[in-house]
Amino acid sequence: MAFVHSYQDDDDAPAAAATSLRRMELLLDPSLPQHLAGLALSQRGVLTTGQLLAAGLNRTRIHDIGRRDGWRTPLQGTRMVAVQTGPDASQDLMRAWNQAAALVLPHAALGFDSAAVEWGLVGVPRCDGVTVIVPPGKELRARPGLRVLVRPLTTHDVVSPWGLRTTSMVRTLADLLPTLDRPSGLAVLDGALRRRVRRSDLATARERARGSNGWRQVDDLWELANPDAETPLESRVRSRMIDGHLAPNALQQRLRDSSGRVYAxxxxxxxxxxxRRPERGPLYIEADGRGPHGSPGAAYRDRDKASDLLADGADIERFTWDDTFDPMRIPWRLRRAL
Incomplete structure (x- = not known):
């Protein structure tokens, strides 16, 4: 029998605006000790084998209950005893993996994509499992679901604002950016600025990234980052435009009518x-994500917006997530439209 809990994740407040209510469905039999539910909620739906044994279960019963209720084993020695059901279920699942690593690997630090999840950075390609960093001399054996990287770690590189050892924002960006493709890299940096990361911190991270594998291909993105890009998709489209020598002149430009009302x-x-056609107006580019633009109401709003823009002699080009995977598609369509 499962219990559904809505809960506020206050521990995540430094990393994200923790104002939305998360939902978690605990897969715990009512016959189990009551304190396990509270412990699971405080640990993002993850319990260790040691905690289950301490509650009076033996290994045979843990196995039987887990098989019956669908418990997952993110890492050896842990059980995921919940299903994330909120609007951010995908992110919450990665955070549960992070929690599992923190419970059984207390001397490792979450890094790269796993640290980015903790900091609330968007635009990072999703990876199953968890990535941790350990200093030289404290190597760990990689295992299914666990990626281990050996890197030097200073006292300033590791923070624990949520009770999980995590690389700092600067260290996370310095490590992560060179591993990403350009569209993802710009999306991460734009998102970092939206989270009020300072330009000076980006400059520090840029210096730390230099010399690592792949740093040259993203080195210019640090200066091109712009918090006015509202979504990762907008950042990805802009990246393809920049690489095609068609960088936009403005982002989120407010167009006003004669009365001063913003109409688009x-x-x-x-x-x-x-x-090339001076008789035409500006060329506007829209990044149409499935979420914001997928509902019937959004379709009507997009239609009205397009009518207003076209009435002024402008043209519109719309791009989706799939368009950003081909580096030539967006520049080709824009050159044809120009």
């Missing part, structure tokens, strides 16, 4: 003077 706010704008 296109995601990106290429100014009129850059077009």
């Amino acid at each position: 706010r296109p995601d990106m704008t290429i100014d009129r003077h850059r077009r």
Whole structure:
């Protein structure tokens, strides 16, 4: 029998605006000790084998209950006894993996994509499992679901604001950016600025990233980051535009009518003077994600917005997530539209 709990994850407040209520469905039989439910909630739905044994279960019963109720084993010595059911279930699942690592690997630090999840950075490609960093001399054996990297760690590189040892924001960005493709890298940096990470911190991370594998291919992105890009998709589209020598002139430009009312706010704008057809107005670029633009109401709003823009002589090009995977598709369509 399962219990459904809604809970506020206050521990995540330093990393994200923890104002939305998360939902977790605990897969715990009512016959189990009551304190296990509270312990599971405080540990993101993860319990260790040691905690279950201390509650009076033996290994045979742990195995039988886990098989019946669908408990997962993210890492050896842990059991995921919950299903994340909130709007951010995918992110919450990765956070549960992080929790499992913190419970059984107290001397390791979450790093790279796993640390990015803790800091609330968006745009990072999802990876199953967890990535940890250990200093030289304290090597761990990699295992299914666990990626271990041996790197020097200073006292300033590791923080524990949520009770989990995690690389700092600067160290996380310095480690992560060189491992990403350019669209993902720009999405991460744009998102970091939206989270009010300071430009000076980005500059520090950039210096620390230099010399690592892959740093040259993303080195210019540190200066191109812009918090006005509202979603990872917008950042990815802009990255392809930049690489195609078609960088937009403005992001989220507010267009006003004669009364001063804002009637449209296109995601990106290429100014009129850059077009081969001077009789036309600006070229507006829209990044259409499935969530914000997938509902019938959004379709009507997009239609009305497009009508207003086209009435002023402008043109619109719309791009989806799939368009960003081909480095040539977006520049080709924009050059044709210009």
